[in-house]
Each structure stands twice: as C-alpha cells, then as structure tokens.
Amino acid sequence: MVAKGQKRKIHGDYEIGGSVWASQLQSVLDISMDKFHHDQALVEPSLLRSVLINNTLRQVQFEVESLSVVGNPKSQTYTELQLESDFSRGSPLMGHNTHTDEDFMAWSSEDEFSLSSAISAILKDLDAVIEIGGPGPCVSQRAPLGSIENVTRDGKFTQSGLRTERTSDIISSSSKIDTMYPSGLQDVALDKLLLDIDTTVFEPEVNFLQGFSVTADELVKCLPSMSKSSSLDSPSSSICHGQATWEIHEIEHVMDILMRTCPQS
Amino acid sequence: MAGVGGGNDFQWCFSQVKGAIDEDVAEADIISTVEFNYSGELLATGDKGGRVVIFQREQESKNRSLSRGEYNVYSTFQSHEPEFDYLKSLEIEEKINKIRWLPQQNAAHFLLSTNDKTIKLWKISERDKRAEGYNLKDEDGRLRDPFRITSLRVPVLMPMDLMVEASPRRIFANAHTYHINSISVNSDYQTYLSADDLRINLWHLEITDRSFNIVDIKPANMEELTEVITAAECHPHQCNVFVYSSSKGTIRLCDMRAAALCDRHSKFFEEPEDPSSRSFFSEIISSISDVKFSHSGRYMMTRDYLSVKVWDLNMENRPVETYQVHEYLRSKLCSLYENDCIFDKFECCWNGSDSAIMTGSYNNFFRMFDRNTRRDITLEASRENSKPRAMLKPRKVCTGGKRKKDEISVDSLDFNKKILHTAWHPKENVIAVAATNNLYIFQDKMN
Numbered sequence: 001m002v003a004k005g006q007k008r009k010i011h012g013d014y015e016i017g018g019s020v021w022a023s024q025l026q027s028v029l030d031i032s033m034d035k036f037h038h039d040q041a042l043v044e045p046s047l048l049r050s051v052l053i054n055n056t057l058r059q060v061q062f063e064v065e066s067l068s069v070v071g072n073p074k075s076q077t078y079t080e081l082q083l084e085s086d087f088s089r090g091s092p093l094m095g096h097n098t099h100t101d102e103d104f105m106a107w108s109s110e111d112e113f114s115l116s117s118a119i120s121a122i123l124k125d126l127d128a129v130i131e132i133g134g135p136g137p138c139v140s141q142r143a144p145l146g147s148i149e150n151v152t153r154d155g156k157f158t159q160s161g162l163r164t165e166r167t168s169d170i171i172s173s174s175s176k177i178d179t180m181y182p183s184g185l186q187d188v189a190l191d192k193l194l195l196d197i198d199t200t201v202f203e204p205e206v207n208f209l210q211g212f213s214v215t216a217d218e219l220v221k222c223l224p225s226m227s228k229s230s231s232l233d234s235p236s237s238s239i240c241h242g243q244a245t246w247e248i249h250e251i252e253h254v255m256d257i258l259m260r261t262c263p264q265s
Numbered sequence: 266m267a268g269v270g271g272g273n274d275f276q277w278c279f280s281q282v283k284g285a286i287d288e289d290v291a292e293a294d295i296i297s298t299v300e301f302n303y304s305g306e307l308l309a310t311g312d313k314g315g316r317v318v319i320f321q322r323e324q325e326s327k328n329r330s331l332s333r334g335e336y337n338v339y340s341t342f343q344s345h346e347p348e349f350d351y352l353k354s355l356e357i358e359e360k361i362n363k364i365r366w367l368p369q370q371n372a373a374h375f376l377l378s379t380n381d382k383t384i385k386l387w388k389i390s391e392r393d394k395r396a397e398g399y400n401l402k403d404e405d406g407r408l409r410d411p412f413r414i415t416s417l418r419v420p421v422l423m424p425m426d427l428m429v430e431a432s433p434r435r436i437f438a439n440a441h442t443y444h445i446n447s448i449s450v451n452s453d454y455q456t457y458l459s460a461d462d463l464r465i466n467l468w469h470l471e472i473t474d475r476s477f478n479i480v481d482i483k484p485a486n487m488e489e490l491t492e493v494i495t496a497a498e499c500h501p502h503q504c505n506v507f508v509y510s511s512s513k514g515t516i517r518l519c520d521m522r523a524a525a526l527c528d529r530h531s532k533f534f535e536e537p538e539d540p541s542s543r544s545f546f547s548e549i550i551s552s553i554s555d556v557k558f559s560h561s562g563r564y565m566m567t568r569d570y571l572s573v574k575v576w577d578l579n580m581e582n583r584p585v586e587t588y589q590v591h592e593y594l595r596s597k598l599c600s601l602y603e604n605d606c607i608f609d610k611f612e613c614c615w616n617g618s619d620s621a622i623m624t625g626s627y628n629n630f631f632r633m634f635d636r637n638t639r640r641d642i643t644l645e646a647s648r649e650n651s652k653p654r655a656m657l658k659p660r661k662v663c664t665g666g667k668r669k670k671d672e673i674s675v676d677s678l679d680f681n682k683k684i685l686h687t688a689w690h691p692k693e694n695v696i697a698v699a700a701t702n703n704l705y706i707f708q709d710k711m712n
Contacts, residue, residue, distance in 0.1 A: 024545065024599070025545070027599055028545045028546075028599070028602070031599070031602055031603050043354065043355055043356075044353075044355050046444070046608075047443055047444070047462040047463070047493055048462060048493050048495065048512055048552070048608075049608055051490060051491060051492065051493050051512055052512060052548065052549045052552060052608070054491075055491055055548050055549075056545060056546070056548070056549065058491075059545060059548070060545065
C-alpha cells in the first residue's frame with residue numbers, strides 16, 4: 001500500500017529500488033546531510049534532533065547497502081521525476097535528482113564510508129562536547145542506597161565514577177577522543193575540543209562556579225536552601241540579621257580568595 | 266452542532282486572550298508552557314524569556330451567570346535568567362520548559378519551574394501587612410550600625426496594599442548534563458522527578474544538594490546511542506510508579522519499589538509498526554513528545570507527531586484508542602522534515618473527567634476528541650474570533666478534491682502558527698491554549 005496522498009504510479013515505481021523510492025532516498029539523504037552539517041556548526045545541538053537525524057541517516061545507509069548487496073541494477077535513467085507534492089522539493093532538487101545509472105551506484109560506494117564516518121562523528125562530537133563538564137557534585141552516584149543490585153552492573157557504572165572530578169573528566173574524555181576518532185577527523189575534532197577548553201578550567205575556582213552566577217546576591221539566595229534550617233513554609237525574610245551578616249562576610253571572604261587566585265584580565 | 270467535552274449541548278466560546286497583538290513577535294514572549302493549578306484558580310505560563318506569569322480567576326459574579334470568572338494577572342516574575350556555562354562555553358537558555366504546581370497546603374502557592382538545566386521552587390504569597398520597627402535595619406532596609414543601637418523595640422505589623430510576591434525557595438541545580446524536558450511532582454508531595462535526554466533524577470523538595478539518579482540510558486559508547494528520553498511523569502496516585510517515553514515511540518513504566526535504579530522497566534508499551542505505512546520518517550514521527558496519565562491513573566496518553574494514543578496501563582502491546590490529529594500531513598513529511606516542523610513537540614492534556622483529550626496542531630488549530638462519543642472537533646485560536654462569548658466555529662482541512670467554502674487546504678496551512686501547549690481546567694470546561702505569544706482562554710457555554 002502506497003503512502004497516503006501519493007498518486008498511484010505504475011506498480012514497479014514505488015518498489016524498493018524503484019525510481020520514486022530512489023528519488024525519495026536521495027532527498028532524505030540530502031536533507032539529512034544538510035542538517036547534520038548545520039548542527040555541526042552549532043555549539044550545542046539538540047540531542048533528540050541529532051539522534052533522530054542520525055537514525056534516519058543510518059536507515060538511508062542500510063537501504064543503500066541492501067540495494068548494493070541485492071545488486072539491483074538500475075537499467076532506467078532517473079530523469080526528472082514528476083513527483084507528487086509528497087516528496088516535491090522544488091526545481092533545485094528536481095535538477096539534482098538527475099542521475100545516470102552509473103552515477104547512482106558510484107555514489108553509493110563512495111559515500112558509504114563518509115556516511116558511516118559522518119554518523120560516528122556526530123555522536124562522538126556530542127559526547128566530547130557534552131561530557132567535558134559532566135553533572136555537578138550534587139548528582140549522587142549509581143549506588144545511592146548501596147544496594148547489592150547496583151554493584152554488579154556493567155561498565156556503565158564505572159563511567160559515572162569519573163564525574164565527580166571535572167579535571168579527570170577532561171583528561172579522560174580527551175584520551176577517549178584520541179583513541180576513538182577516525183584518523184581523518186581526529187585533527188578537526190581535537191582542534192574543536194581544544195577551542196572549547198579554557199585553561200582556567202583546571203583551576204578549582206572554575207569548578208566551584210560551575211552552574212552558578214558569580215554575584216554575591218545569587219549566592220545569598222542559594223544559601224537558605226543549603227543551610228537546611230529553613231522549612232518550606234517559612235517566609236522569605238526569615239533569615240535573621242546576624243546570620244545574613246555572617247553569610248555576607250563569608251561570601252566576601254570567598255570572593256577575595258577567588259580574586260587573588262584568578263589572574264586579572 | 267454538538268461539541269466535544271461535556272455532552273450534546275455543548276459549545277466552546279471565546280473568553281479571553283492575553284498577549285500582544287503585534288505581528289512582530291519577540292522571541293522572548295513566546296509562551297513555552299501552560300499549566301493550571303490543582304484547583305484551577307490559578308493559571309501559570311512560562312515563556313522563552315524565562316518569565317512566569319500567573320493568572321488568577323476572579324470570583325464568579327452573580328450577575329454574570331452565563332460566563333465564568335475571568336483570569337487576570339496575579340503575579341509576574343523572572344524565574345530563570347540566561348546563564349553561561351564557562352566550562353563548556355555554552356549559553357544556557359532561560360526558556361521555561363515546564364511548570365508544575367504543588368498542591369496547596371497553606372495560604373501560599375508553590376510551583377516548580379525549569380529551564381534546560383535548573384529547577385526552581387517558587388513560593389507565591391500574598392502580603393497585606395508589613396513589619397515596621399526593626400532593630401537591625403532602617404525602614405528603607407539599610408543595615409544599622411550595631412554599635413549605635415542602644416535600645417530594643419518590638420516590630421509591629423502595619424497594614425499595607427495587597428502585594429503578591431514570588432520568591433525562590435529552592436534551587437535544584439547541577440544535576441543534569443543534558444537538557445531537562447520534564448518535571449513531575451510525585452503523589453507523596455515530597456518528591457519529584459526531573460528528566461533530561463538520557464537520565465531521570467528523583468529529588469526531595471527540601472533537599473537541593475543531592476538527587477537520586479533513577480534512570481540512566483546513556484550507553485557506555487555514545488556511538489551506540491539511538492534512543493533518548495522525551496518525557497516522563499509520575500503516576501497520579503501510586504508514588505512508586507512513573508513512566509518515561511522515548512524517541513522511538515516506546516513508553517516504559519517503572520516501579521521504584523523493584524529496584525533503586527529503574528533501568529529495568531516493569532512494563533514496556535509499544536505498538537507494532539504497520540509495515541504498509543513504513544517510510545524514512547517512520548521513526549521520527551513515532552517519537553513521543555508528551556506523555557500524560559489520566560486523572561484516574563488507569564490510562565495514559567501519548568502524543569507523537571501525527572496522532573494521540575490512549576493506553577490502558579494493563580495492556581502493553583497496543584493502545585486502546587488512537588486519534589489522528591492531522592493525518593493529512595503524512596504525505597508532506599519530507600517537506601516537514603526539511604523545514605524542521607517534524608521535530609515540533611506537541612503536548613496533550615486530559616479534561617477533568619478523562620472523557621476528552623486535547624492537543625494542538627498547525628495554523629493555530631487545536632483538536633479535541635471525545636472518548637465516549639468518538640467525536641472530534643477542530644477549533645482555531647484566532648484574534649478574528651475574539652469577541653466576548655463568541656462561539657467557536659469548527660474548522661476543517663481540505664485534503665484533496667474540491668475545497669468547500671469554509672475549508673482550508675493543506676497547502677494553505679501556516680506552519681509557523683503552531684499550538685504546542687494547551688491546558689484543561691481540572692474541574693470545569695475551561696481551556697487555555699498558547700498560540701505563539703498569545704494565551705487564549707475558552708470556556709463552554711451551556712445552551
């Protein structure tokens with residue numbers, strides 16, 4: 001059964017390997033690669049979007065591989081197809097879809113490797129960008145209750161042990177990238193990684209400030225919740241004056257330390 | 266014509282619209298979440314600028330018995346500010362992803378609001394008295410020099426104009442590496458969960474410096490990542506049960522009594538794919554954008570790109586009901602993939618009695634389905650239909666052939682006008698629909 005809304009063609013056209021299907025495959029591949037490259041330029045692409053695009057690319061790759069394995073020779077020329085509105089993309093694509101039989105097969109063999117590399121690169125990049133920071137210290141580790149079923153898990157758990165310290169995170173993720181990146185992309189990936197890393201990240205005060213704004217006001221706002229002395233129902237002005245003064249002094253003291261150790265710009 | 270949601274003599278009418286009329290919409294004003302509180306007295310909206318606006322329903326007037334009380338602005342505050350992650354050189358958006366109310370336990374109201382990384386507990390309270398005569402600070406708030414205080418006095422409470430103030434009571438930060446997509450208050454009213462793309466954490470409302478990680482689907486090798494968490498919700502009555510949905514169209518129900526770490530689900534809900542409708546976009550359109558338990562707790566509803574499905578928690582292999590929201594878009598999926606509309610995350614909601622469900626669509630259309638009569642209706646949130654108590658006319662999309670007079674063709678739909686966020690009053694037939702930067706409130710009109 002053809003997709004709804006599509007005009008019925010000669011029966012063979014929408015078969016896997018048919019001209020319509022091949023054109024759709026090309027469209028999907030083009031759009032997916034466009035999005036992949038666009039997302040590469042973003043500092044933090046959406047993980048959901050990336051995963052969906054990657055899976056679509058994998059599906060395209062699978063279709064291409066199955067086509068080449070089956071050895072489905074395309075005896076017809078892919079001329080400009082008068083596709084229905086379901087897969088129409090306007091004239092630029094129509095021109096782009098003109099392939100000869102040999103071009104199509106050549107494309108599939110040459111770009112297969114780059115497709116795999118592209119997919120791998122997407123996910124590794126995401127891992128490199130996202131995992132440099134890791135979650136903050138308030139996320140409990142994988143055995144919050146110390147129960148037995150937590151201990152016997154596989155390597156997923158060991159990874160979490162790295163997240164308590166930021167500096168070890170950076171070292172471990174950079175070494176991970178060294179070993180995992182394909183050679184063609186390694187230099188590019190390392191450059192990107194190094195651009196993302198600020199050398200001041202190795203200094204402890206940056207870890208302290210992770211996720212917090214640096215103003216004293218913000219720290220004061222956070223203090224009531226950390227002090228455990230305030231209850232849910234207490235009014236916002238419940239902090240006694242003496243405690244507030246002491247806490248302001250403490251914050252100033254901390255800020256002094258940070259200013260002394262942090263190089264003046 | 267009979268409407269949906271209450272019975273045969275039922276019509277939806279325009280009640281109010283909030284927001285600017287300008288054609289140029291400021292990005293910060295785009296509404297990103299809408300939520301009624303437990304009683305329906307308060308309606309909260311969050312926007313991309315990190316602001317929360319709370320509307321309160323006015324007391325019903327005896328003279329105006331045909332219409333219910335209107336919602337007026339009660340409180341506005343800046344919940345989240347844009348932040349900069351120095352370590353990753355990333356900007357953290359201030360956009361409010363979700364608001365969830367806590368049940369009211371005293372005069373004050375509490376809600377949780379979250380952006381991509383940080384959840385905050387806000388207290389909204391009314392103040393009509395103020396204390397004067399502090400010892401340690403002046404009337405303007407400046408600290409007095411302790412050495413100059415020679416006598417003590419007792420502060421006295423003086424009346425003042427009613428002021429509604431919002432104050433952050435808790436800040437739950439630094440627990441999510443990935444973007445938070447859901448928060449859900451547990452039925453024990455002591456804990457809540459927060460979910461990002463790969464992990465779900467359980468918090469105690471009183472404790473901000475730690476949380477329990479209860480679900481982690483991050484693979485050891487990120488190359489193997491093919492599925493992410495898209496939504497999560499606690500069961501409305503069973504405090505040990507929660508569900509989370511995935512980008513592959515599956516829902517996992519987990520029982521926290523079974524293990525501290527719920528990587529293994531208790532129930533797995535997935536509908537077998539129809540091979541005849543398989544396409545390159547099958548997986549993308551199966552990605553679940555929202556999951557909501559029914560008020561009864563017996564059912565749950567999921568929204569994917571083209572449909573809404575109602576699941577019986579006792580049946581995992583298929584949904585009990587499926588409603589097509591905009592099936593006419595199936596033939597346009599490639600275009601919608603190209604312009605990114607296929608990634609839009611529509612929400613869905615139940616009415617108070619679980620007899621009807623609502624979700625949004627494009628062209629500022631929203632759809633309602635009556636589960637009992639199986640009737641459905643398409644309505645539009647538009648300024649053109651914004652006369653007080655004006656009845657909403659059902660809309661219809663023409664999918665082919667000759668277009669009738671009041672129909673709109675698929676190609677004429679405005680895909681920039683999308684209704685992603687809707688909310689239904691917990692007890693009455695009053696609905697709130699967010700259309701970009703405008704909030705529409707509609708209510709029923711009994712004939």
